[in-house]
Amino acid sequence: MIQESAGPEELPGPTLQPGEVLHGRYRVEAVLGCVATGVVYRATDELTEDLVSLLVVHPHLVAEKDAVRGFLRAGALMRTLRHHNLLAVYDVNVCPEGHYLASEHVEGAALGEWVAMAREEDGEIHPGVCCRIVEEVLEGLASAHDGRVVHGGLRADCVVLASDPRTGVFDLKVRNFALAPALLSGEGSVAEDLLAAGALLREMLLGDGGDASEALPPVLVRVLDTASTADPVHGFVDARAFRKALAAARAESVPIPAGAPADFETGWSEECRVYTEETLGRFRRLLAEDVWKAPDRPWNGQG
Numbered sequence: 001m002i003q004e005s006a007g008p009e010e011l012p013g014p015t016l017q018p019g020e021v022l023h024g025r026y027r028v029e030a031v032l033g034c035v036a037t038g039v040v041y042r043a044t045d046e047l048t049e050d051l052v053s054l055l056v057v058h059p060h061l062v063a064e065k066d067a068v069r070g071f072l073r074a075g076a077l078m079r080t081l082r083h084h085n086l087l088a089v090y091d092v093n094v095c096p097e098g099h100y101l102a103s104e105h106v107e108g109a110a111l112g113e114w115v116a117m118a119r120e121e122d123g124e125i126h127p128g129v130c131c132r133i134v135e136e137v138l139e140g141l142a143s144a145h146d147g148r149v150v151h152g153g154l155r156a157d158c159v160v161l162a163s164d165p166r167t168g169v170f171d172l173k174v175r176n177f178a179l180a181p182a183l184l185s186g187e188g189s190v191a192e193d194l195l196a197a198g199a200l201l202r203e204m205l206l207g208d209g210g211d212a213s214e215a216l217p218p219v220l221v222r223v224l225d226t227a228s229t230a231d232p233v234h235g236f237v238d239a240r241a242f243r244k245a246l247a248a249a250r251a252e253s254v255p256i257p258a259g260a261p262a263d264f265e266t267g268w269s270e271e272c273r274v275y276t277e278e279t280l281g282r283f284r285r286l287l288a289e290d291v292w293k294a295p296d297r298p299w300n301g302q303g
Contacts, residue, residue: 053103
């Protein structure tokens with residue numbers, strides 16, 4: 001069952017029941033749960049006979065014409081995104097039953113659920129596993145940002161794991177792109193996505209508290225500190241820069257988990273020295289000189 005915090009107000013309940021058909025095409029199989037943006041169903045696409053996840057947006061989020069246009073525009077962009085770390089979107093439309101989005105259906109646990117389970121079973125999550133999870137999230141973010149789509153509401157429940165990351169080889173998907181309430185009102189940015197990814201990493205590594213300087217290797221602390229700043233001069237320039245630094249820090253300082261498969265480590269030690277000492281410094285100097293006014297500057301989620 002999908003669960004997602006939505007603040008003090010209670011979320012609207014399901015409006016469709018199993019057996020009903022949405023827009024003459026999607027036959028509802030089960031109600032998966034309510035999230036901040038709408039109600040999620042498992043459904044069968046009667047045109048293709050594929051199983052899909054169906055998100056029917058809460059009416060109050062698309063009550064204004066501008067919000068409807070924003071929803072359809074975001075959906076059109078999302079349909080163009082294809083990456084192994086992004087939940088593929090197949091259809092975005094409006095019908096008498098509401099505004100909906102049909103996407104790839106993945107059976108698995110939300111990241112928040114998996115973290116709770118792993119901590120209950122193991123006491124703590126191996127730092128290398130935490131890093132690899134966020135590296136995969138950042139790969140998905142980078143692909144989305146290339147397509148000029150920001151997430152705007154990234155948190156643990158927006159990441160679904162089709163297999164257990166502790167096995168070393170796992171499948172991860174980021175979902176709910178561009179459907180956070182903030183984005184339906186035209187807000188959100190690349191910087192916010194990177195800050196949210198940094199918060200995911202910090203929560204998995206340290207839980208609700210803890211001193212990073214005491215619990216983690218210095219190189220990983222530097223990555224966390226860089227990921228936690230909204231200052232474009234001192235923060236990561238984009239998701240790829242964040243991922244590269246994180247992968248480098250992991251390979252440099254985090255031991256391979258006991259019993260992990262041979263491909264768990266990816267060998268970034270030399271990259272770590274080059275990146276942390278030279279490349280990041282160069283990015284900071286370029287940002288300080290405001291050279292990103294050039295047409296090929298990284299997109300920041302605005303415009």
